[in-house]
Amino acid sequence: MTETPTPTPAPAHHPYGTPDTPHVTVRGEAHLEVDPELAHITxxxxxxxxxxxxxxxxxxxxxxxxxxxxxxxxxxxxxxxTGTLTINPELTRHGRAERIRAYHGHIQLTLTINDFASLGELITRLADQELTRIDGPWWSLRPTSPHHATARRQAVRETLQRAREYAEALDTRLGALLELNDTGTHHTPLGRAAFAESMPYAAAAGGAEAADAPPLDLEPVRQTIDAQVEASFTLIPPNLG
Structure with a gap:
């Protein structure tokens, strides 16, 4: 009868390393400042x-x-x-009977624009519309922007560089990568611009003057991306004697 050999158990993983397989755990960070890709207005x-x-x-x-x-x-x-649409009655303030004094209607639109060259002209022309309020622009990157991947790669390279510096300080070198954790990529929009039509009847009263208004000169606000990773490596056991 042939006996099935007992498999050799795999060596236990020591999360904090051993004298024979010391570990080093480091964190890498990247900070990018890039031009926005989109503008949003309401x-x-x-x-x-x-x-x-x-x-x-x-x-x-x-x-x-x-x-x-x-x-x-x-x-x-x-x-x-298209966002919310509301029609609200305004009641008279005096008298016992509920009488409607006026009706107020509002409708909201949100726009995402990818061409900043025509953004100032578009906002100026929209501000020329009757009883129209404009909020924005707010600047952002696309969720699929390649800048996010660039930040992550830089964070990984920073992690590897730090680990090598620690190994060099111990007069040894890195062995193998044990673990790599993505601790987060964060996109932080910097600042906002706002423009509101303060004279809603300007288009009806101004006529040609309003139509000839020059486009607004808008400067896009640069965006920041922060990426962080954490990695653990084995070290070739250094000679500390």
């Missing part, structure tokens, strides 16, 4: 009137005009989304 169009249907019609007309203007920029607009 538009709020308003209508007000004493009749509910008239208020809704005015809001619809203004929203349609705004959408037509935005869509005329084609692929410059990477994303266009």
């Amino acid at each position: 538009l709020t169009t308003t209508a007000r009137g004493t009749d509910r249907r008239t208020t809704l019609d005015d809001l619809t007309r203004r929203n349609t005009a705004t959408l037509d203007l935005i869509k005329s920029y084609g692929d410059t607009i990477e994303k266009l989304e």
Whole structure:
């Protein structure tokens, strides 16, 4: 009868190393500052009137005009989304009966723009729309931006460099990589710009002067990316004698 040989157990893994297989654990970091890839703005169009249907019609007309203007920029607009739509009655402040004094309508749009060359012109033209408020722009990177991978690679190289420096200080060298942990890649937008139309009737009253307004000169805000990794290596046992 042939006996099946008993498998040799694998050597136990010692997370903190042993005199025969010392470990070194280091952290690497990378900090990048790069140009943004996208700009985001929020538009709020308003209508007000004493009749509910008239208020809704005015809001619809203004929203349609705004959408037509935005869509005329084609692929410059990477994303266009409609947010909240509200029609709120305003009650009179005096008297016992609940009487409606006026109706207030609001509709919100959010835009993502990828062409900064036309951004100032677009914002200026949107500000020329009736009863339109503009907030932004806010700058960002795409989630798939290659800058994230660049930061991670730099963090790994920093980790390896640090580990080699420790090994060199002990007059030895690295053995093998035991573990590599991604402790996080963070994108931190720096700053924000805001522009709001403070004279909502300027387009109706200003006419040609408003149409001839020069495009806003906007400077994109650079973005920061932080990446951190942690790695453990074995060391060739140093001679500490």
